[in-house]
Amino acid sequence: EPEVTQTPSHQVTQMGQEVILRCVPISNHLYFYWYRQILGQKVEFLVSFYNNEISEKSEIFDDQFSVERPDGSNFTLKIRSTKLEDSAMYFCASSEAGTGSSYEQYFGPGTRLTVT
Amino acid sequence: KNEVEQSPQNLTAQEGEFITINCSYSVGISALHWLQQHPGGGIVSLFMLSSGKKKHGRLIATINIQEKHSSLHITASHPRDSAVYICAPGSYNTDKLIFGTGTRLQVFP
Numbered sequence: 001e002p003e004v005t006q007t008p009s010h011q012v013t014q015m016g017q018e019v020i021l022r023c024v025p026i027s028n029h030l031y032f033y034w035y036r037q038i039l040g041q042k043v044e045f046l047v048s049f050y051n052n053e054i055s056e057k058s059e060i061f062d063d064q065f066s067v068e069r070p071d072g073s074n075f076t077l078k079i080r081s082t083k084l085e086d087s088a089m090y091f092c093a094s095s096e097a098g099t100g101s102s103y104e105q106y107f108g109p110g111t112r113l114t115v116t
Numbered sequence: 117k118n119e120v121e122q123s124p125q126n127l128t129a130q131e132g133e134f135i136t137i138n139c140s141y142s143v144g145i146s147a148l149h150w151l152q153q154h155p156g157g158g159i160v161s162l163f164m165l166s167s168g169k170k171k172h173g174r175l176i177a178t179i180n181i182q183e184k185h186s187s188l189h190i191t192a193s194h195p196r197d198s199a200v201y202i203c204a205p206g207s208y209n210t211d212k213l214i215f216g217t218g219t220r221l222q223v224f225p
Contacts, residue, residue: 048211
């Protein structure tokens with residue numbers, strides 16, 4: 001069964017460093033998402049991406065964050081200068097088409113980011 | 117007021133019991149998603165529904181659009197059902213899901 005994959009599973013970085021989290025969505029999916037979950041808190045939407053551009057972003061997704069689909073398979077989240085409060089589990093998701101919330105979203109296993 | 121309220125927050129059950137988890141939301145939705153988060157953190161989509169009722173194995177999800185309420189039921193619960201169950205409405209003309217805080221379910225043998 002097709003699945004969303006994410007690498008790395010765990011990333012430790014120092015404050016101020018840049019990190020890139022990688023995702024490979026399901027191959028025929030057109031909508032891609034990043035969510036994050038701070039330990040002990042609920043999952044929060046960061047950004048959605050369709051047709052090679054951001055379709056929606058949350059207040060959390062400020063200038064420190066960027067997303068890219070550098071080739072036909074990868075979808076990346078970059079944090080330019082990490083802060084302690086960026087420590088969280090980051091989930092990538094993808095869905096087939098349409099307005100995303102009307103389609104089932106398939107989640108990757110997550111990348112745990114620890115900023116020290 | 118939170119846009120999504122789930123109850124209960126924590127639930128323990130004996131194997132075999134019938135489980136109900138409730139979700140109330142305040143936004144207009146295009147669809148409501150029920151998700152399961154395993155102890156390791158992974159998230160699995162269980163249901164997406166915009167009306168009525170859906171069933172998959174021992175899981176049943178219902179939604180009442182007029183009352184802005186949805187329920188997830190588990191029949192004949194089993195220890196492997198232990199997880200966090202999350203209600204996540206998707207509002208009109210948006211891509212994002214709005215996540216509830218989740219219901220932590222523990223089923224004991």
